Amino acid sequence: MQKYGGSSVADAASVKRVAQRIVDTKKQGNEVVVVVSAMGDTTDELIELAEQVSPNPAARELDMLLTAGERISMAVLAMAIHDLGLEARSYTGSQAGLITDSTHGKARIIDVAPERIQKALSEGAIPIVAGFQGVSKSTKDITTLGRGGSDTTAVALAAALKADFCEIYTDVDGIFTADPRIVKKAHPLKTITYEEVLELSANGAKVLHSRCVEYARRFKVKVHVRSSFSNNEGTWLITEDERKSGMEQAIISGVAQDLADAKVTIVGVPDKPGTAATIFENIANAGVNIDMIVQNVSVGSSGKTDVTFTCPKADGDKALKCLESIKDKINFDSLDYDDQIAKISLVGAGMKSHPGVSATLFRAMAQIGANIEMISTSEIRLSVVTRASIAAKAVEAIHTAFEMDSDNEAIVYAGTGR
Ligand code: ADP
Ligand code: ASP
Ligand code: MG
Numbered sequence: 001m002q003k004y005g006g007s008s009v010a011d012a013a014s015v016k017r018v019a020q021r022i023v024d025t026k027k028q029g030n031e032v033v034v035v036v037s038a039m040g041d042t043t044d045e046l047i048e049l050a051e052q053v054s055p056n057p058a059a060r061e062l063d064m065l066l067t068a069g070e071r072i073s074m075a076v077l078a079m080a081i082h083d084l085g086l087e088a089r090s091y092t093g094s095q096a097g098l099i100t101d102s103t104h105g106k107a108r109i110i111d112v113a114p115e116r117i118q119k120a121l122s123e124g125a126i127p128i129v130a131g132f133q134g135v136s137k138s139t140k141d142i143t144t145l146g147r148g149g150s151d152t153t154a155v156a157l158a159a160a161l162k163a164d165f166c167e168i169y170t171d172v173d174g175i176f177t178a179d180p181r182i183v184k185k186a187h188p189l190k191t192i193t194y195e196e197v198l199e200l201s202a203n204g205a206k207v208l209h210s211r212c213v214e215y216a217r218r219f220k221v222k223v224h225v226r227s228s229f230s231n232n233e234g235t236w237l238i239t240e241d242e243r244k245s246g247m248e249q250a251i252i253s254g255v256a257q258d259l260a261d262a263k264v265t266i267v268g269v270p271d272k273p274g275t276a277a278t279i280f281e282n283i284a285n286a287g288v289n290i291d292m293i294v295q296n297v298s299v300g301s302s303g304k305t306d307v308t309f310t311c312p313k314a315d316g317d318k319a320l321k322c323l324e325s326i327k328d329k330i331n332f333d334s335l336d337y338d339d340q341i342a343k344i345s346l347v348g349a350g351m352k353s354h355p356g357v358s359a360t361l362f363r364a365m366a367q368i369g370a371n372i373e374m375i376s377t378s379e380i381r382l383s384v385v386t387r388a389s390i391a392a393k394a395v396e397a398i399h400t401a402f403e404m405d406s407d408n409e410a411i412v413y414a415g416t417g418r
Contacts, residue, residue, distance in 0.1 A: 001163040002179045003035040003131065004153035007171035007414045008228040009073050010040035015413075018169075018228060019080035022126060025085060031121055033161060034088075035131045035154040036077055038069025041416060043132075043147070058083035060105035063133075063144045067092070070130035070150070078128050088126040090373070091116060093142075096127070097160075098134035098153060100143045107134060107143035109152065112160035125321045129157060144265070148255055151212035159219035166216070168208065171414040174234030175200075175207055175225050177254045180410030181391050183399050189253060191238045191246065196253045196347050199381045203345035204258025214239070229413035239274045242348065251350030258343040258392045261291060263373070265308040266323060268333030271298035275330060279307065279323070287320040288315040291343075292376040292385065304333070308374065310385065313339050341373065341389035345383040346398060362400035370394045 002022065009015050009018070025032050038046075046065050050057040052058050074090035081088035097113035120127040131150025136143050145152050151168055158166035159298075176186040177196060194217035201210040208225065216237060226234025238246070253261075269275055276295065283290060291310045298305045311319055316337060323335055351357050361382060365372055374385035386394055399405060 001033050001035070001154055001158040001161070001166040003150060003166065003168050004037065004077075004228055005150065005168070005170045006037040006040055006042065006073075006110070007416075008169050009036060009077065010414060012076070015039075015073070015076050016080050019077060019084055021228065022077075022081060022088075023086055026126060028254065032126055033075070033117060033121065033157060033163070034126065034128045034301075035150055035157060036070065036073045036128060037131050037150040038066075039073050039076075042069040042072070045364045060141055061106045064142050064227045067130065067133040067142055070132055074128045074130045078126075081126060081128075086126060086280050087201050087315065088128050089120050089395060090128045090130070091120075092130050093133035093153065096129040096157065098156065099137050100134035100145070102136040102141065102143065104141075104143055107136065108211075109134060109145070109156050110137060112156050114157060117161065120418040126136075129153065130268070145211065146209070148206055148209040151209040152186075152215060152413065155212045155216045155219075155221050155223065158221045159215065163221070165222040165224055166225050168212075168223060169228035170207065170225065170226065171229065172207070172410070172412055173227045173230060173232045175205075175254070176410060177252075177404040178395055178399050179205060179207075179257070180412050182257070183255075183396050184409050185396075185405040186399065186410045187404065187408070188232075188410075189235050190233075190350065191236050192253050193240050193243050193349055194237050195240065195380060196349055197237060197372050199345065199347040199378065200254055200256045203256045203343065203347070203381070204260065205254070205256035209387065227413055230411075238370055240349065251349065251354050251372035252346060252348035252404065254347055255395055255402075256345045257395050258345070259388055259391065260312055260314075261310045261341060261385075262313045262337065263310050263341050264316070264319050264323070264337075265306055265336040266330075266332050267306050267336060268304045268397075269307050270331055271303055271305045276307065278326065278330060282322050282326050283309075283319060285313075286318050288319045288322065292383070294374050310341070310343070310374070340388045342388040343379055343385050344391060344394055344398065345385050346402070347381050349380050352383065355376050358382055360401050361398055365394055366396045368393055368395075368397045411414035
């Protein structure tokens with residue numbers, strides 16, 4: 001299984017280059033199935049087009065529009081393979097048997113029935129599948145899996161077809177200790193555990209779609225992230241057991257930044273049982289996804305405290321409207337909204353057994369004058385919220401503090417990083 005991201009097929013010349021790579025793989029005696037993303041920034045351009053036509057495009061139609069991007073790349077890639085003398089057949093997600101639920105814009109794969117792909121393989125053809133899309137089992141409408149979802153298409157198909165492994169081709173030489181566009185001294189990792197990469201991708205590192213990692217872990221798909229612009233070995237996803245038996249035992253695997261969240265503070269909340277439950281029940285019912293939450297006990301005899309949480313900026317309006325509607329019920333003083341925040345996350349399986357990780361991180365932040373506004377942790381992750389304007393600087397400082405800097409400058413082969 002091979003998946004080529006948008007940056008690998010950005011123009012006609014790149015499509016031909018990728019076609020050659022696929023043909024070479026096939027000629028070495030491998031069976032190969034390909035998943036492809038939309039060319040370059042096509043998906044962003046289609047979204048911009050939709051917004052010009054309609055301020056709030058219907059979800060069903062937006063999905064239909066966006067899947068067109070992948071239809072273009074699958075067809076031209078098949079043509080390029082034909083010109084190199086092999087047979088390729090393109091398939092939409094629906095034709096390839098990617099069955100999803102009916103949630104437009106972030107559908108979940110519920111079944112994979114790749115009969116047509118198996119048939120094409122048995123007839124010696126190379127199937128080229130449009131990534132990021134499927135068809136709803138209940139409504140029969142075309143769905144998309146969320147931005148970056150072609151990775152998930154590839155892993156789901158790899159699992160269903162029992163592929164030996166799934167190669168994710170992108171514009172950098174694997175998974176790095178930090179986004180190489182931000183930290184020039186980041187270095188590629190030979191291996192990373194599923195758990196670690198899940199924490200990185202769920203916290204803003206867009207190198208892999210987080211659903212893809214969940215899926216790969218659950219169905220034990222071997223994933224190799226690498227560049228389509230070089231022949232360098234990339235990064236293999238491994239289990240914790242494989243990590244323990246291996247050589248590489250770094251405490252920290254990487255650092256990620258996420259600028260997609262906003263911070264909401266409810267000022268002057270009465271400090272009594274049931275208040276938090278009421279607030280967060282209402283927020284949940286409004287469909288807002290909460291990430292971090294911070295609350296203190298009331299100071300002195302005021303009997304009031306502040307409750308702060310983060311949520312995606314895209315849900316900010318919903319959260320504020322919802323809270324306004326229960327203002328009298330809760331009896332809080334006011335609301336504060338701040339979308340100029342960044343969440344920076346340090347990830348590493350070795351954190352569990354090494355004290356002092358948080359102290360080093362806080363010291364690195366202090367040295368560049370970055371204030372820490374919120375903190376949250378998991379077993380293998382430490383996240384802090386700070387100002388968005390200093391995020392890149394903070395990521396670099398943390399990268400240096402944990403001795404991850406490389407002597408060589410990281411290469412970004414292509415792409416706009418959109
Ligand atoms: P594709 O078009 O192949 O899907 P993406 O743009 O979705 O590529 O993902 C690749 C990009 O992910 C890289 O160019 C890089 O800027 C970004 N990235 C963020 N964090 C990391 C990381 N830790 N390691 C590698 N790349 C990262
Ligand atoms: N083309 C889609 C996107 O840009 C899916 C993908 O690239 O994985 O999000
Ligand atoms: Mg991607």
